[in-house]
Amino acid sequence: MAKTIELHVEERKRGTRCCESLLKLQFDVEEARQLSTDLQALAHPVRLRILDILASNEGVVCVCDLQETLPVKQPTISHHLKLLRDAGLIDCERQGLWAYYFIRRDVLRELGTRVTQGLKALM
Amino acid sequence: MAKTIELHVEERKRGTRCCESLLKLQFDVEEARQLSTDLQALAHPVRLRILDILASNEGVVCVCDLQETLPVKQPTISHHLKLLRDAGLIDCERQGLWAYYFIRRDVLRELGTRVTQGLKALM
DNA sequence: AGAACGTATTGACAATCTTCGATGCATATG
DNA sequence: CATATGCATCGAAGATTGTCAATACGTTCT
Numbered sequence: 001m002a003k004t005i006e007l008h009v010e011e012r013k014r015g016t017r018c019c020e021s022l023l024k025l026q027f028d029v030e031e032a033r034q035l036s037t038d039l040q041a042l043a044h045p046v047r048l049r050i051l052d053i054l055a056s057n058e059g060v061v062c063v064c065d066l067q068e069t070l071p072v073k074q075p076t077i078s079h080h081l082k083l084l085r086d087a088g089l090i091d092c093e094r095q096g097l098w099a100y101y102f103i104r105r106d107v108l109r110e111l112g113t114r115v116t117q118g119l120k121a122l123m
Numbered sequence: 124m125a126k127t128i129e130l131h132v133e134e135r136k137r138g139t140r141c142c143e144s145l146l147k148l149q150f151d152v153e154e155a156r157q158l159s160t161d162l163q164a165l166a167h168p169v170r171l172r173i174l175d176i177l178a179s180n181e182g183v184v185c186v187c188d189l190q191e192t193l194p195v196k197q198p199t200i201s202h203h204l205k206l207l208r209d210a211g212l213i214d215c216e217r218q219g220l221w222a223y224y225f226i227r228r229d230v231l232r233e234l235g236t237r238v239t240q241g242l243k244a245l246m
Numbered sequence: 247a248g249a250a251c252g253t254a255t256t257g258a259c260a261a262t263c264t265t266c267g268a269t270g271c272a273t274a275t276g
Numbered sequence: 277c278a279t280a281t282g283c284a285t286c287g288a289a290g291a292t293t294g295t296c297a298a299t300a301c302g303t304t305c306t
Contacts, residue, residue, distance in 0.1 A: 023180050023184070025179055032175070033168050042159075043166045044293090045152075052149050052155070053146050056148055057147050062253090065146060073295075073297085075253095075298095079254095081254095082255095094303095096304070097304065123178070123231055187282065196266055197282090198283095198286095201283065203264090
């Protein structure tokens with residue numbers, strides 16, 4: 001059970017020096033790193049909008065469609081697509097000249113679960 | 124309903140040039156930015172671990188406690204604390220020499236809801 | 247084969263983020 | 277008052293990320 005601040009202050013006044021308390025934790029270092037990696041993959045407006053577009057227009061989205069909507073140039077879009085692909089969140093299928101991108105809902109769901117569980121642990 | 128890739132390719136072959144399709148969206152620009160800001164606030168291992176510690180040791184955590192546990196120096200911890208404070212996710216109460224930090228579960232819950240809802244929209 | 251097109255990659259630059267020594271500030275203690 | 281302590285801030289350095297012009301690559305169409 002959590003001690004009160006007042007008790008804590010008293011202990012410290014009595015000479016129990018600062019920082020001897022063993023803190024309780026829920027995440028280990030690796031979990032925190034993983035969760036951070038998950039969040040990083042999502043934490044950019046362009047990437048979020050790409051995911052939104054892919055989620056809402058399944059099967060018919062090529063890079064030039066994205067170019068039309070997003071406020072960045074084509075190499076930048078390709079760059080963010082690559083990051084999302086590396087994270088496993090999207091994939092693509094080439095049809096002639098075009099690359100049709102799609103969302104991998106299974107992977108996104110796993111990530112979503114990790115994020116939601118992680119947040120729940122803090123509340 | 125989503126068109127198939129094949130139909131899309133056919134249309135483009137017939138001369139309907141690329142990129143005339145109006146994409147469907149769920150997020151507007153502002154929502155994407157907000158969600159990205161929310162995710163950024165969390166997307167660092169040290170900040171996640173700070174939140175974890177504050178969530179698990181309510182009321183008795185001062186900066187030197189964090190220093191004991193985290194792999195970065197005091198100014199860096201203060202820096203991350205400031206970012207979290209600016210995001211509204213934590214706050215502190217000074218008692219003499221010490222600053223006792225605590226988590227603002229209400230704000231965290233709001234952020235968690237936005238994140239969870241945002242993710243759900245993509246699935 | 248050659249031209250046109252959609253996309254990926256490269257390379258350079260700019261912006262942002264992370265870290266920490268040095269320092270300042272406020273409070274407590276002798 | 278002088279000193280010690282805990283924390284915040286400043287300023288600089290390094291690392292990472294985001295952006296885009298230029299270019300390369302593979303495909304399609306003449």
